[in-house]
Amino acid sequence: MTGGRIRHFLLVLTVLALLGCLAGGCSRSQTAESSQTASETEASETKALAPGEGEQGARVEFVNREHKMERVIFSGGYLRSLPEEKPETILRPAPEGAQGMIFGKREINGLEWAKVATRDGVTGWYAVPAKEGAGPRDKRNPLKITNEGYETTFPQVTGGVAPQVQDRINQELGNYLSVYRHITGPVESELQCQVTYNRRQILSLVFQGTPILYRSYPVSEVNSLASWTRLKNYAYVSSLQGGADPTLLVARITDLHYALVFDLATGSRLTLEYFLGTNRQEELQERLAGLGEGARLQKDDFYITTQGRLVALASVPGKGRVDLDLSDLVIREF
Numbered sequence: 186m187t188g189g190r191i192r193h194f195l196l197v198l199t200v201l202a203l204l205g206c207l208a209g210g211c212s213r214s215q216t217a218e219s220s221q222t223a224s225e226t227e228a229s230e231t232k233a234l235a236p237g238e239g240e241q242g243a244r245v246e247f248v249n250r251e252h253k254m255e256r257v258i259f260s261g262g263y264l265r266s267l268p269e270e271k272p273e274t275i276l277r278p279a280p281e282g283a284q285g286m287i288f289g290k291r292e293i294n295g296l297e298w299a300k301v302a303t304r305d306g307v308t309g310w311y312a313v314p315a316k317e318g319a320g321p322r323d324k325r326n327p328l329k330i331t332n333e334g335y336e337t338t339f340p341q342v343t344g345g346v347a348p349q350v351q352d353r354i355n356q357e358l359g360n361y362l363s364v365y366r367h368i369t370g371p372v373e374s375e376l377q378c379q380v381t382y383n384r385r386q387i388l389s390l391v392f393q394g395t396p397i398l399y400r401s402y403p404v405s406e407v408n409s410l411a412s413w414t415r416l417k418n419y420a421y422v423s424s425l426q427g428g429a430d431p432t433l434l435v436a437r438i439t440d441l442h443y444a445l446v447f448d449l450a451t452g453s454r455l456t457l458e459y460f461l462g463t464n465r466q467e468e469l470q471e472r473l474a475g476l477g478e479g480a481r482l483q484k485d486d487f488y489i490t491t492q493g494r495l496v497a498l499a500s501v502p503g504k505g506r507v508d509l510d511l512s513d514l515v516i517r518e519f
Contacts, residue, residue: 240383240384240385241384241385241386241449242345242383242384242385242388242449243342243344243345243346243351243354243383243388243449244342244343244344244345245340245341245342245343245380245383245388245390246340246341246342246343247338247339247340247378248338248339248340248341249336249337249338250336250337250338251334251335251336252334252335252336252337252373253332253333253334253335254286254287254332254373255286255287255330255331255332256284256285256286256287256330256331256332256333256372257284257285257287257299257301257311257328257329257330257331258282258283258284258329258330258331259279259280259281259282259283259284259285259311259329259399260281260313260314260326260329261279261280261281261314262278262279262311262312262313262314263275263276263277263278263279263311263314264276264277264278264279264301264303264307264309264310264311265309265310265311265312266309266310267310268293268298268310268312269293272293276307276309277303277307277309277401277430277433278401278428278429278430278433279303279311280399280401280428280435281399282398282399283303283304283398283399283400283401284304284331284372284398285299285301285302285303285304285311285372286301286302286371286372286373287299287300287301287330288300288301288302288308290328296312296325297312297313297327297328298310298311298312299311299312299328299330302370302371302372303370303372303401304368304369304370304371304372304397304400304401305370305400305401305402305403306370306371311328312325312328313325313326313327313328313329335373335374335375336375336376336377337373337375337376337377338376338377338378339358339362339376339378340358340378340380340390341355341358342354342355342358342388345449346449346452349452350449350450350451350452351452352452353451353452353453354388354447354452357445357447357454358390358445360415360419361392361419361443361445364415364416364419364420364441365392365419365420365441367416368397368400368416368420368439368441369397369441374394374395374397374441375394375395376392376393376394376441377392377393377394378390378391378392378393379391379393381488381489381490381491382446382488382489382490382491382493385519386448386449386450387446387447387448387449387455387489387519388446388447388449389444389445389446389447389488389489390444390445390446390488391442391443391444391445391488392441392442392443392444393441393442394441394442396438396439396440396441396442396505397438397439397440397441398437398438399435399436399437400422400435400436400439401433401434401435402422402425402433402434402435402436403432403433403434404431404432404433404434405432407425407434418483419441419443420439420440420441420443421438421439421440421442421500421505421506422436422438422439423436423437423438423439423502423503423505424436424437424502437503438503438504438505440505440506442498442505442506443486443498443506444486444487444488444496444498445485445488446485446487446488446489454485455485456484456485457482457484457485457487457497457511458484459517460495460515460516460517460519461495461511461514461515461516462516462517465514468514469482469511469514472509472511473499473509476499476501476507476509477501477502477503477504478502479501479502480499480500480501480502480507481499481500482497482498482499482500482509483498483500486498486506487511489519493512493519494510494512495510495511495512495514495515496508496509496510496511496512497509497511
């Protein structure tokens with residue numbers, strides 16, 4: 186087995202192990218801590234190949250994982266560390282609409298509590314807050330719990346190109362995956378990937394999933410220039426807002442919609458300039474203006490469709506990433 190194939194084999198094993206730990210292992214190890222265990226997670230994996238091999242394209246293998254887990258949808262209020270001994274002890278805010286993975290549930294003094302983990306890995310106890318103006322004996326709403334299943338799909342190039350090209354592409358795909366894992370955390374989220382063009386020495390892929398709502402980011406993470414810049418390269422993060430906890434900033438939307446186009450001769454990322462040339466700034470600004478104030482493009486965040494259309498992903502404040510067809514500006518045949 187060649188060195189490149191060994192590296193690829195080890196990379197695939199690592200990716201599958203990390204996905205397995207995030208999806209199932211962590212929840213099983215901590216469920217026993219609560220008095221009532223959460224429903225057991227279910228997962229299955231299948232593999233499929235993308236079209237294009239044999240047309241000067243790459244061999245791309247998908248790992249598809251279907252998974253269910255019990256999650257709580259926060260209704261506002263706070264996570265608490267010791268609800269039985271000191272229910273007034275606040276651990277951190279729980280933004281309404283955000284989600285947490287449930288380890289287990291229990292009833293304390295007639296109130297339903299869930300032990301949960303947030304996307305950034307903080308564990309605490311949560312109960313629905315009392316309605317404004319309610320008395321101490323007024324009954325609260327039940328926990329909002331979802332058992333919605335989801336699917337994650339992740340690609341790996343397994344042939345059709347030189348070993349060093351294969352390694353380079355898979356490393357870049359792994360960079361995106363690491364950001365996806367970090368943002369979705371133990372709660373996880375849906376992730377779909379499609380190969381949209383795979384011939385004539387060009388490989389185009391696009392990732393898409395449900396936007397993450399009200400993701401909390403520690404201030405220390407945001408202030409770490411290198412890691413925060415890397416995260417924002419692969420994900421759209423809406424304006425950050427402060428709150429009751431001065432150590433946290435919250436983004437209403439974090440969008441993981443992202444695209445990549447590779448040169449299969451070298452394994453390098455292709456940019457918009459490769460297809461549009463260097464004299465299209467005025468036309469691009471006009472197109473962006475039509476999407477709203479503050480819309481912008483990244484030079485390498487775009488994909489090519491099966492029909493040969495070039496579609497950029499524009500970051501639009503408050504909306505996330507939006508498709509922007511630039512096919513009429515293309516000057517290079519492919």
